[in-house]
Amino acid sequence: EPEVTQTPSHQVTQMGQEVILRCVPISNHLYFYWYRQILGQKVEFLVSFYNNEISEKSEIFDDQFSVERPDGSNFTLKIRSTKLEDSAMYFCASTTDVTGELFFGEGSRLTVL
Amino acid sequence: GQQLNQSPQSMFIQEGEDVSMNCTSSSIFNTWLWYKQDPGEGPVLLIALYKAGELTSNGRLTAQFGITRKDSFLNISASIPSDVGIYFCAGQRGGTSYGKLTFGQGTILTVHP
Numbered sequence: 001e002p003e004v005t006q007t008p009s010h011q012v013t014q015m016g017q018e019v020i021l022r023c024v025p026i027s028n029h030l031y032f033y034w035y036r037q038i039l040g041q042k043v044e045f046l047v048s049f050y051n052n053e054i055s056e057k058s059e060i061f062d063d064q065f066s067v068e069r070p071d072g073s074n075f076t077l078k079i080r081s082t083k084l085e086d087s088a089m090y091f092c093a094s095t096t097d098v099t100g101e102l103f104f105g106e107g108s109r110l111t112v113l
Numbered sequence: 114g115q116q117l118n119q120s121p122q123s124m125f126i127q128e129g130e131d132v133s134m135n136c137t138s139s140s141i142f143n144t145w146l147w148y149k150q151d152p153g154e155g156p157v158l159l160i161a162l163y164k165a166g167e168l169t170s171n172g173r174l175t176a177q178f179g180i181t182r183k184d185s186f187l188n189i190s191a192s193i194p195s196d197v198g199i200y201f202c203a204g205q206r207g208g209t210s211y212g213k214l215t216f217g218q219g220t221i222l223t224v225h226p
């Protein structure tokens with residue numbers, strides 16, 4: 001069964017460093033998303049991406065965050081200068097239509113020291 | 114932003130018992146979804162609901178989209194140990210916000226054999 005894959009599964013970084021989280025969405029999907037989940041809390045929307053541009057972003061997704069689909073298969077989330085509060089599980093998701101039935105990856109755990 | 118209140122926060126039940134959890138919102142959603150999250154993994158879609166009043170089943174799971182479009186419930190019948198996990202409701206407003214899901218805080222389900 002097709003699935004969303006994410007790398008790395010866990011990344012530890014120093015505050016102020018740049019981090020890139022990578023995702024390979026399901027191949028025929030057109031809509032891509034990043035969500036995050038701080039430990040023990042609910043899943044929160046960060047950004048949606050369609051037709052090579054951001055469709056919508058949340059207040060969390062400030063100037064330190066960016067997304068890119070560089071080659072038609074990968075979908076990346078970059079955090080330019082990480083802060084302690086960026087520590088969370090980051091989930092990539094994709095879907096083929098507008099039903100809201102998102103398929104999530106297994107997540108990338110980011111720990112900022 | 115929109116908030117979903119999910120209850121209960123946690124449940125401890127015996128194998129074979131039925132389970133019920135629900136979500137309420139102060140604002141309307143056009144789609145309600147229920148996801149399950151196992152430890153260290155991403156949310157997995159269980160049921161999606163698209164119309165007010167809709168009642169949908171998926172095996173032992175049954176979910177309903179409230180008439181007011183501000184609430185939804187999920188029932189699990191005859192629970193088994195593998196039902197253990199965190200269950201999240203999620204709402205989608207629709208319009209231009211496809212895939213922008215608002216998640217509830219989650220219900221932690223523990224099933225004792």
